[in-house]
Amino acid sequence: TAGITQAPTSQILAAGRSMTLRCTQDMRHNAMYWYRQDLGLGLRLIHYSNTAGTTGKGEVPDGYSVSRANTDDFPLTLASAVPSQTSVYFCASSLAGGTHNEQFFGPGTRLTVL
Amino acid sequence: GQNIDQPTEMTATEGAIVQINCTYQTSGFNGLFWYQQHAGEAPTFLSYNVLDGLEEKGRFSSFLSRSKGYSYLLLKELQMKDSASYLCAPADSNYQLIWGAGTKLIIKP
Numbered sequence: 001t002a003g004i005t006q007a008p009t010s011q012i013l014a015a016g017r018s019m020t021l022r023c024t025q026d027m028r029h030n031a032m033y034w035y036r037q038d039l040g041l042g043l044r045l046i047h048y049s050n051t052a053g054t055t056g057k058g059e060v061p062d063g064y065s066v067s068r069a070n071t072d073d074f075p076l077t078l079a080s081a082v083p084s085q086t087s088v089y090f091c092a093s094s095l096a097g098g099t100h101n102e103q104f105f106g107p108g109t110r111l112t113v114l
Numbered sequence: 115g116q117n118i119d120q121p122t123e124m125t126a127t128e129g130a131i132v133q134i135n136c137t138y139q140t141s142g143f144n145g146l147f148w149y150q151q152h153a154g155e156a157p158t159f160l161s162y163n164v165l166d167g168l169e170e171k172g173r174f175s176s177f178l179s180r181s182k183g184y185s186y187l188l189l190k191e192l193q194m195k196d197s198a199s200y201l202c203a204p205a206d207s208n209y210q211l212i213w214g215a216g217t218k219l220i221i222k223p
Contacts, residue, residue, distance in 0.1 A: 041215055042214050100145050
């Protein structure tokens with residue numbers, strides 16, 4: 001079982017360009033999440049989705065958008081990248097949102113915006 | 115506001131015991147998670163506490179005191195592979211996890 005996958009593994013992006021980070025899970029989890037992780041800071045929630053067709057804003061949503069067309073996929077789009085979006089991005093999923101269910105994480109995407 | 119406080123770095127010796135503390139302030143509380151994260155890898159789940167007391171799981175144990183806003187992770191019989199960051203994450207009233215910056219644990223032979 002693949003679990004949760006992310007693509008690309010890493011990317012260097014010119015400022016002002018757009019990019020979509022992909023996330024797919026095969027665990028039939030209802031809830032999915034996008035976090036960014038920066039040195040010296042805890043994981044920060046960007047957007048989440050408790051079920052297909054719904055999304056919500058996390059702590060740091062500005063500059064990012066998401067969609068949840070089906071259960072398995074939860075892409076994160078940067079419409080016009082800025083250097084402050086340089087970070088490691090983790091996608092995660094859990095059986096259900098709004099519960100104590102543990103979150104399972106993908107391997108991460110390391111993004112550098114120049 | 116919401117705040118998580120845990121030591122930035124700790125060093126311990128192989129075979130020893132180490133306790134990683136975490137204090138928290140959140141808007142509401144729905145339990146506390148501990149995750150392990152090896153360098154360059156994704157976080158992986160270690161434990162979840164929602165009631166006061168100690169939960170033991172093999173070499174790892176986790177303790178919670180809700181009245182004190184305090185938790186700790188206890189690692190026994192340390193092995194070199196335990197070198198990693200340990201992330202404390204309480205769940206707020208909406209079950210959103212509030213993540214600490216993590217404690218980097220260095221194990222020396």
